[in-house]
Structures are given as structure tokens and as C-alpha cells.
Amino acid sequence: MSVKQTFKTSLIGVKTNKSRSALTILGIVIGITSIILMMSIGQGAENLILDEVAGFGAETIVVRPGQEPTGPTDIGETLFSDSLKERDIEMLKRKENVPDLIDVTSAVIVTGSVSFEGETYRPTIFGGSVRFFAEVLNLEPGEGRFYTENEIRTRANVAVIGTKVREELFGNDEAVGKLIKIKDKKFRVVGVFAKKGQTAFYNFDELVIVPQTTAQVYLTGTNHYHEVLIKVSDPSVVKRAVHDIEATLRESHGITDPEKDDFFVVTQEGVVQQISTIIGALTIFLSSIVAIALVVAGVGVMNIMLVSVTERTREIGLRKAVGATNKNILAQFLFEAMILTGTGGIIGIILGGLLSFIFSIILTQYAGLSWPFSFPIGAAVLGLFVSTLVGLIFGIYPARKAAKKSPIEALRYE
Amino acid sequence: MALIEVRDIEKTYPDGTRALRGVSFDIKAGEFVAIMGPSGSGKSTLLHILGFLDRPTKGDYRFSDKTISEHSEDELAHVRNKKMGFVFQMFNLLTRTSALENVKLPLLYSGVKESLWEKSAKEAINSVGLSHRTYFEPNKLSGGERQRVAIARALVNHPQVIFADEPTGNLDSKSGEVIMDILHKLHRQGHTILMITHETYTAEHANRIINLYDGAIINDHKVTSQHKAHKHPIK
Numbered sequence A: 001m002s003v004k005q006t007f008k009t010s011l012i013g014v015k016t017n018k019s020r021s022a023l024t025i026l027g028i029v030i031g032i033t034s035i036i037l038m039m040s041i042g043q044g045a046e047n048l049i050l051d052e053v054a055g056f057g058a059e060t061i062v063v064r065p066g067q068e069p070t071g072p073t074d075i076g077e078t079l080f081s082d083s084l085k086e087r088d089i090e091m092l093k094r095k096e097n098v099p100d101l102i103d104v105t106s107a108v109i110v111t112g113s114v115s116f117e118g119e120t121y122r123p124t125i126f127g128g129s130v131r132f133f134a135e136v137l138n139l140e141p142g143e144g145r146f147y148t149e150n151e152i153r154t155r156a157n158v159a160v161i162g163t164k165v166r167e168e169l170f171g172n173d174e175a176v177g178k179l180i181k182i183k184d185k186k187f188r189v190v191g192v193f194a195k196k197g198q199t200a201f202y203n204f205d206e207l208v209i210v211p212q213t214t215a216q217v218y219l220t221g222t223n224h225y226h227e228v229l230i231k232v233s234d235p236s237v238v239k240r241a242v243h244d245i246e247a248t249l250r251e252s253h254g255i256t257d258p259e260k261d262d263f264f265v266v267t268q269e270g271v272v273q274q275i276s277t278i279i280g281a282l283t284i285f286l287s288s289i290v291a292i293a294l295v296v297a298g299v300g301v302m303n304i305m306l307v308s309v310t311e312r313t314r315e316i317g318l319r320k321a322v323g324a325t326n327k328n329i330l331a332q333f334l335f336e337a338m339i340l341t342g343t344g345g346i347i348g349i350i351l352g353g354l355l356s357f358i359f360s361i362i363l364t365q366y367a368g369l370s371w372p373f374s375f376p377i378g379a380a381v382l383g384l385f386v387s388t389l390v391g392l393i394f395g396i397y398p399a400r401k402a403a404k405k406s407p408i409e410a411l412r413y414e
Numbered sequence B: 001m002a003l004i005e006v007r008d009i010e011k012t013y014p015d016g017t018r019a020l021r022g023v024s025f026d027i028k029a030g031e032f033v034a035i036m037g038p039s040g041s042g043k044s045t046l047l048h049i050l051g052f053l054d055r056p057t058k059g060d061y062r063f064s065d066k067t068i069s070e071h072s073e074d075e076l077a078h079v080r081n082k083k084m085g086f087v088f089q090m091f092n093l094l095t096r097t098s099a100l101e102n103v104k105l106p107l108l109y110s111g112v113k114e115s116l117w118e119k120s121a122k123e124a125i126n127s128v129g130l131s132h133r134t135y136f137e138p139n140k141l142s143g144g145e146r147q148r149v150a151i152a153r154a155l156v157n158h159p160q161v162i163f164a165d166e167p168t169g170n171l172d173s174k175s176g177e178v179i180m181d182i183l184h185k186l187h188r189q190g191h192t193i194l195m196i197t198h199e200t201y202t203a204e205h206a207n208r209i210i211n212l213y214d215g216a217i218i219n220d221h222k223v224t225s226q227h228k229a230h231k232h233p234i235k
């Protein structure tokens, strides 16, 4: 008996019990639908995040004081650590220390709120060179202008704000030219950033930037920095530059043991890697849940196949009487299980594809996210493979039971 | 040389029931044998052993000069497929499957090319006079028609022997007559037939009757042709 003929026989077996077949594969359908949904949404989310992250130049490196945060509560460390000073900037600027560096600027983070005529908002407040943000981070003013080097030197009370901040404080009114209060000091809004959103390092829409000189003297009263931004000549030299930066700062701080670093370096690549790791871990976690669901579905298939084998005892006996070997019967029932679960897989793939398509439409239309739908072919292939495999694994036991039935017992069966 | 040689066959079921207690006989090719006996006398048990569906616990059974113990399970299946045809009291057709597909069933396991299946199956259906029911499913057929489909299925691989276990047991006498006429015709065409029956008038279609009682043969005699001709003239 050829494979094709066995397959046909099994297909007939599945077809003659349509409603039971449908119930059997429900679990598989749900499992495979989840796989497709999960992988498609995971991919979409990763693309979305990486897209946003990529908005920040790949040739930019950020150095922050303190130890690298391992959780959100460690942020305080950055604010209270005073390890990065003007001297460090001078060291980094030297060609012999970091030859790949083409630009560097420093910023202080000011904690506090911003208010305008009774409206108050708590954005991230940076004291820094607007030129750096403009050139390195490819930012343009959406309204008004950026402040000048001259205004930085003269510690002018000027500020550039993000679109979110502008919305919160001014609503639809004109913002440029107005006076806002930062920690009870008055600043004139000279410009508003063009909408940019979240990048690897900051959400520019929720940012307020003032000259670092002004910030250090009037707002923080300190002389250390919370951020040092470095631009290197090319993304390909980032790794080498990071090494040089670390070496320079360690020398400047007299650190020999890298474990005791009082600063840490953030690169886009690192952030991308972190995001990928998080999404990967999440995917593994969800996958294991789906795997459990599939095992449960598989046990369901096995259960129903066992019932089916018992119910069809006479058929099995008859087939054996007219010449079917144990192998023929085994193959027939194994194929039936695989056809069942494989069909469940295909339905799951279609359903999962459809749901992720709808999901992408909702996210693009109503949430305004860039979430292009692409059919997850890899997941589909995996889904088909896994569902058929479930049929194979959980079909073996019932199929063996069928094959082992003796023809007379089967024929005498009432 | 006999087609079927049975020597001192015994069958004890696992629960200790002694269904056969030493049975011996020969059946030559071309014979039409009826096995009779009261219920529980071991008729079906004997037929299952002769049909390679079960193995005896003791004794020797040769079919076509080969002992059952010489065959592996797969070889037994192959012999059943190629050289034996079965007809059961309960018809045993696959439900929701056309007469044609039912008759094709043995071909599925025969190694015969698929392109020839349809022709062989239709020939077999034709030989039992059911061409007009080829595509009917069993639940749309009368009992007699179902049994004819079962006979067509038994014939489709051109077997040497046809084993029938009370083929008319579930039929009214008229349908039973039709079945017996078919078996008769097959016998005249040279088939060897072994049939279990309760009814004397059915048994008298055969040219030999073996009587079983309590797992042993108590009578084995030829049926005279005059006797037969008198009761059931050949049509």
C-alpha cells in the first residue's frame, strides 16, 4: 500500500467523522493561532521599537556617571553621581585619547517642573548645547529657533521645548516668545522641537533644553554633568571609540578595575541588543505557554483518537481480515492524527494571519503607529511543522493500539 | 493433494474455554463444504483458524501445503488478501462508503495497480448482479444486497477459497436463496467454498457437510447430487 493510498484512506476516515474531527482539532487551532499571533506581534513590536531607536544616530555614544543601572530604581545613581566633570570632557577631546571623536558635548539633568500661567508639567529638563542636539541628533526646530553659542556663553535664560511639553503648557496657543518658569526661574521659550518621539536615549517630545551654563549656575548649582554625548566619525568605529573612552575616563579617574567604574557607556547598538534580548526572553516565555497549550491539545487528540480506535474496532478487524497488515493499520491511524492536527495547524495559520492583519490595521489606523503587516512565513512553516508533529507524537499510541488489535476480536466486537 | 489439511486441531481460549478438541479433515480444491452444529460448538472458531484470522493452540493446519506456524503475521495477512475471501453474517461493510469502495477494500492491500482497481471491483459487483447499486452506500441497500456486496468484496482478488460464516443468517429466506445461488454459481466456476450454516436446506447446497458438536466432528458426509437436484434445482 503506497503512502498516497494510505493518505487517501486516512482522509476518508477523517471526513466520515467531520464534527468529531472539528472538535478534536480545536485545541490545535488555538495553539497555532497563538504561535502566529505571538510571532507576528513580537516581530512588529521589535520593528517598531528598533525603528524608533534608529532615529538616534548610530554614531552617537552617551557616557553617564555612576554604575550602569540594572533596574529603574538605579536612575537616581545617575542624578547623584558627580564623577563626570569638565576635566573629563577636556581629556576626551584630545586627539591622542579618542581619535575617532569628532564632537562632544555635555548636559546636566535638572529635576523639577515647568509651569506657565498655572499649567504645570514635569518633563525631562536638560542643560545642554542645543547645537549638539540639533546636529548630532538630527533635530530641527518645528517653531521658532534654537539658542546660540553666544546665549550659552552669556548664561541666557532661554529654552527649547518638546511638542508634548508645548501641548501641556500652551494647548493650541502660541508658545514661542512666552516666559515659562523652571524651578521658579523665568525662561523665554525661543523654539519648539519638531515631533520626534522616543529614541534609544530620550523622548524628545517630553524634553526641555536650556543652556548648560545657565542650568549649572541657576538650576542645579553644581559643576558636574549627567550626560556626555559623543559623536564619532562613523558607526563602524563605535566599538573602538567606546574602548578609548573607557580607557581615558579610567585613567582620568584613577580606576584600574573595570568593575569599579564610576561611569558607563551607552550605545545604540547596546540598546538595540537589550531590546532584542527582552523581546527574545518574552517570546521564549510565551512560546513555552503555547507549547504547554499544544501538549494539552495533543493529549486531547490522543484521547479522541483512542475513542475512535475503540469505536472502529470492527472496521479494523475487517481491514485485517481482507489483508491489511499491522503496519497498514498503524500508518492509517497515524496519518489520520496527522491530517487532523495538520488541518488544525493550517486553520490556525490562516486565523493567526488574519488576526495579526486586523491588529496591524487597528494599530496603524487608530493608534497611529507604523506597524506594517507582513505575513509571518517563518511562523507559518513552524506552525505547520509543529501541528503535524503533535499529530505524530500523540497519534502513535492510539495507532499502535489499533494495529495491535487481533482480527477476530475486532470482528466479534459488538 | 488437498488444499486444506487439518490435523488434530485444538483451540483453547485464554479464559480456558475449549472451543475445539481435536479436529481433523481435508478439503480438496473445488469442494463446497458446509459446517453445521449447534450454537457454541466451535464452528466460527474453526473457520477463523482456517481463514488465518486466528492460530490453533495445538495441531497442524496446512493451507496450500504451508503450515500456519511457518507464516509471519504479515505473510498471513498477505495470504488472507490474495487467496482467501471472507463473508460474514453481519456483512461488515464500511458505512458511509459506496458499494464500489467497499469492494475495492481488499485491492488496497493487494499490491495491484490502482488503475486496475475500478475495473476489478466493477467486475466483482457485476458477478453478484449489483451493477445498478455500484454507488449506493450500505444504509441504502437491503440486507440481501449488502451481503452480495460482501461477496463481491470477497471475490475481488480472485481467491482460492471463500469462507462464509452464516452468510444467510441475517436474511429472510428469499434473500438467502439469492445468496446461495451466487455461492452455487461460484462453486460451479471452480471456487472452493467453506460455509457455516444452521439451516439444513442451506447446507444442502454444498456437496459435503461436516457436523460439529462440542468442539469435535461427529459427522462428515457427502451430499448426493440427486438429493440436491431434488431440493434445489440448479438455475
Ligand SMILES: Nc1ncnc2c1ncn2[C@@H]1O[C@H](COP(=O)(O)OP(=O)(O)OP(=O)(O)O)[C@@H](O)[C@H]1O
Residues within 6 Å of the ligand: B013, B014, B015, B017, B018, B019, B037, B038, B039, B040, B041, B042, B043, B044, B045, B046
Ligand atoms: N474470544 C473468546 N474467548 C473465550 N471464549 C470464546 C471466545 N470466542 C468464542 N468463545 C467460546 O468458544 C466456544 C465456541 O464459539 P464459536 O463462536 O466458535 O461457536 P459457534 O459454533 O460459531 O456458535 P454460533 O453458532 O452461536 O455462532 C463458545 O463456547 C464460545 O463462548
Ligand SMILES: [Mg+2]
Residues within 6 Å of the ligand: B043, B044, B045, B165
Ligand atoms: Mg459462530
